[in-house]
Amino acid sequence: MKHFEYHRQKKISDFHSRDSFIHELHIVSWITDERKQLFSRLLNSPGNFYKEFSIPKKYGEGERIIDAPNEDLKSLQIIIKSLIENQLKVKEFVFGKYDQAYQKNKGIFTNAQIHRNKKYLVHIDLEGFFPSIHFGRVSGFFQKSRLFKLEPPMAFFFANLCCYKGHLPQGAPTSPLIANLIGEKLDREVLLLSKKFRFTYSRYADDLTFSTNNVKSITNDFRSFMDALNYMIEKMGFNINWDKVGIEGPDVRHTVTGLSNNKRVSSTVDFYKLTRAMANSLYVDNEFFDAKRSYNAYTQKSLEKAIQVIEGRYAFINDIEDKNKKLYERHSGGEEYQSITPTDFREHHYISSRLNGVSKENLPAIYSGKKLSYSRFLFYKKFLAGDAMTVFTEGKTDPMYISAAMKALTPNLKITFTIPQVEGENQTQFANLFDLNRGGASLRRILDIYFGISTGGHASISHPLYFEKKIISIKPCVLLLDFEFNDGQQKSEKANSKKKNSSSPHPLVVVLNYIFQNRRISKKKAIIIKDDLIKNGFYFVDENLYIATTTDRSGDKTNRAIEDYFPASFLNDPYGDGTKHFENAPMLKKDNGFKDSDSLRKYDFAKYVKTQTETVDLFKDFNILFDIFNNIRKDYNRRLLKKIADVSTNYTILAKNTMYRILDSDILRKEIADDSDLNQLFFDNYKKLFDVSSY
Numbered sequence: 001m002k003h004f005e006y007h008r009q010k011k012i013s014d015f016h017s018r019d020s021f022i023h024e025l026h027i028v029s030w031i032t033d034e035r036k037q038l039f040s041r042l043l044n045s046p047g048n049f050y051k052e053f054s055i056p057k058k059y060g061e062g063e064r065i066i067d068a069p070n071e072d073l074k075s076l077q078i079i080i081k082s083l084i085e086n087q088l089k090v091k092e093f094v095f096g097k098y099d100q101a102y103q104k105n106k107g108i109f110t111n112a113q114i115h116r117n118k119k120y121l122v123h124i125d126l127e128g129f130f131p132s133i134h135f136g137r138v139s140g141f142f143q144k145s146r147l148f149k150l151e152p153p154m155a156f157f158f159a160n161l162c163c164y165k166g167h168l169p170q171g172a173p174t175s176p177l178i179a180n181l182i183g184e185k186l187d188r189e190v191l192l193l194s195k196k197f198r199f200t201y202s203r204y205a206d207d208l209t210f211s212t213n214n215v216k217s218i219t220n221d222f223r224s225f226m227d228a229l230n231y232m233i234e235k236m237g238f239n240i241n242w243d244k245v246g247i248e249g250p251d252v253r254h255t256v257t258g259l260s261n262n263k264r265v266s267s268t269v270d271f272y273k274l275t276r277a278m279a280n281s282l283y284v285d286n287e288f289f290d291a292k293r294s295y296n297a298y299t300q301k302s303l304e305k306a307i308q309v310i311e312g313r314y315a316f317i318n319d320i321e322d323k324n325k326k327l328y329e330r331h332s333g334g335e336e337y338q339s340i341t342p343t344d345f346r347e348h349h350y351i352s353s354r355l356n357g358v359s360k361e362n363l364p365a366i367y368s369g370k371k372l373s374y375s376r377f378l379f380y381k382k383f384l385a386g387d388a389m390t391v392f393t394e395g396k397t398d399p400m401y402i403s404a405a406m407k408a409l410t411p412n413l414k415i416t417f418t419i420p421q422v423e424g425e426n427q428t429q430f431a432n433l434f435d436l437n438r439g440g441a442s443l444r445r446i447l448d449i450y451f452g453i454s455t456g457g458h459a460s461i462s463h464p465l466y467f468e469k470k471i472i473s474i475k476p477c478v479l480l481l482d483f484e485f486n487d488g489q490q491k492s493e494k495a496n497s498k499k500k501n502s503s504s505p506h507p508l509v510v511v512l513n514y515i516f517q518n519r520r521i522s523k524k525k526a527i528i529i530k531d532d533l534i535k536n537g538f539y540f541v542d543e544n545l546y547i548a549t550t551t552d553r554s555g556d557k558t559n560r561a562i563e564d565y566f567p568a569s570f571l572n573d574p575y576g577d578g579t580k581h582f583e584n585a586p587m588l589k590k591d592n593g594f595k596d597s598d599s600l601r602k603y604d605f606a607k608y609v610k611t612q613t614e615t616v617d618l619f620k621d622f623n624i625l626f627d628i629f630n631n632i633r634k635d636y637n638r639r640l641l642k643k644i645a646d647v648s649t650n651y652t653i654l655a656k657n658t659m660y661r662i663l664d665s666d667i668l669r670k671e672i673a674d675d676s677d678l679n680q681l682f683f684d685n686y687k688k689l690f691d692v693s694s695y
Contacts, residue, residue, distance in 0.1 A: 004075035012083035067169035102176035112256035118211035125244035129206030397606035405622035537628035641681040
């Protein structure tokens with residue numbers, strides 16, 4: 001049972017018998033007739049529903065043992081966790097500032113922030129934190145705590161469902177909350193002791209951190225403090241891991257829960273530099289090593305894993321930077337925080353060499369150093385990595401149509417989609433860093449990224465320029481736009497009446513005019529390019545970037561949306577019963593008297609299209625678009641092999657690495673093998689680069 005959520009307001013103390021809890025599970029449909037036997041096994045032997053594995057610690061050395069419940073037990077523990085949280089709300093219980101783990105709006109950043117800019121840090125690690133919280137402590141806590149006061153049978157019952165091998169398992173959704181509650185008493189006692197010895201205290205799970213600016217607390221009173229602390233910790237049922245006790249003085253870099261926190265909290269320099277080095281190695285060598293294991297991008301699966309590892313590290317760095325910047329901007333860290341870091345978050349200029357004669361004063365500042373590095377990685381992920389053609393679409397329905405058509409027609413194509421509109425709605429880092437908004441406007445922004453042009457406060461660097469001597473992409477990227485050249489022509493009177501500004505140019509016109517202007521293309525050449533676009537359906541922009549349109553390639557200049565690849569009869573009557581029509585159906589031009597309530601909106605129409613893949617004839621005109629995509633691949637393969645030849649003398653390693661990546665790609669090997677001209681270009685490069693006299 002995946003993604004189970006409990007929304008009722010019941011408290012854990014509301015249940016006085018197993019039957020009452022079982023009745024609640026029936027009410028929320030956790031127990032069904034099919035799951036009764038499963039529930040019986042789960043109650044009798046919850047230990048059989050766990051899986052044990054290890055993961056590297058997020059900070060520090062070593063591995064962490066995880067005992068993870070399966071989905072059935074996990075969903076049940078989520079209910080128990082919700083019951084405990086509801087209990088705490090009623091009791092108006094709030095964890096203290098010193099407890100920083102596993103809580104909303106708290107974490108490693110806020111924990112490190114507590115100890116920022118202190119002269120001395122003391123680190124204490126509790127040995128076997130979760131295993132030390134055994135079944136007896138959990139059931140006893142449920143019985144004796146003023147927050148719960150459960151009857152013994154129910155305390156045993158819930159403790160049994162929350163424990164594994166006689167203790168709290170690290171991996172169960174209930175464990176962090178219960179551990180924090182049991183550790184609360186320790187926190188209060190340690191807080192009093194810390195104040196006595198002039199220390200600031202916080203705890204993040206099993207990591208206890210103490211900080212001070214008082215020299216005497218370290219030089220004179222430290223032994224007394226440690227003796228008292230050790231006695232207190234052991235009295236509370238925990239033990240200090242003496243191998244991990246550490247003291248950091250004023251002349252060294254301070255770290256708290258893996259973050260540097262001398263003047264401001266940030267990821268450590270070593271972590272950032274290693275992440276950047278890993279990314280650069282992936283760009284250049286198609287592989288990297290992260291001090292624990294090696295990763296490569298030789299297959300699609302290994303590429304996805306490699307990208308996931310590096311993206312996780314960059315996302316972590318970026319998250320800390322964003323939190324730190326917000327704290328600085330709100331001045332909530334205090335006046336001393338504002339005064340010591342006046343320039344830490346200023347954005348910098350990174351001007352493309354393509355912007356000849358442009359001064360920094362005329363451009364907006366963009367990106368901090370870390371964000372620039374992250375943006376380059378995301379550019380690699382979206383525009384350079386892999387061998388599948390990446391298609392950027394105006395809206396979310398275009399990929400739905402194309403995917404349905406590919407399922408129906410099974411063309412020999414490998415495509416991935418990026419939808420700037422969806423990226424923007426989901427506020428992904430790709431959308432945020434590249435300032436992607438919605439639809440065609442976002443596709444125009446992608447040109448900024450390629451050209452290195454600054455407009456409206458956006459990026460003024462060319463990302464392809466950075467990668468020029470590091471990697472040659474083996475895939476094309478395509479901006480797919482509706483074939484709409486005629487600004488005055490509207491798809492229907494109805495659609496025209498809905499437009500607030502019917503004279504607004506179409507996205508294709510905006511994008512082409514932007515290219516013509518910034519590439520200083522003459523009007524005569526622009527007309528030739530438009531005619532070629534009408535005839536061929538695509539236009540090469542720069543590097544590996546293309547524009548494709550939904551033309552029918554007949555030479556007809558009538559505006560066409562992607563939906564016009566469907567038969568007119570299907571657009572006019574998708575269900576075949578005369579009850580609905582697509583909102584921009586051809587019949588609307590004839591004013592056939594259909595009401596607005598009869599129209600099927602784009603997204604609903606696209607969802608219905610996905611159910612019709614068995615009706616192949618509906619999609620046959622999409623072969624026109626697939627031919628355009630295939631021709632783009634052929635064109636780019638030719639450009640790719642010629643580029644390898646061009647750089648083979650001065651950048652031999654770059655050329656060889658690109659050849660290796662072609663050989664690793666099933667789709668490129670087939671495309672090259674099936675085309676005699678491409679085949680000849682490939683083997684000419686191969687002989688030159690690898691000193692092969694014949695083949």
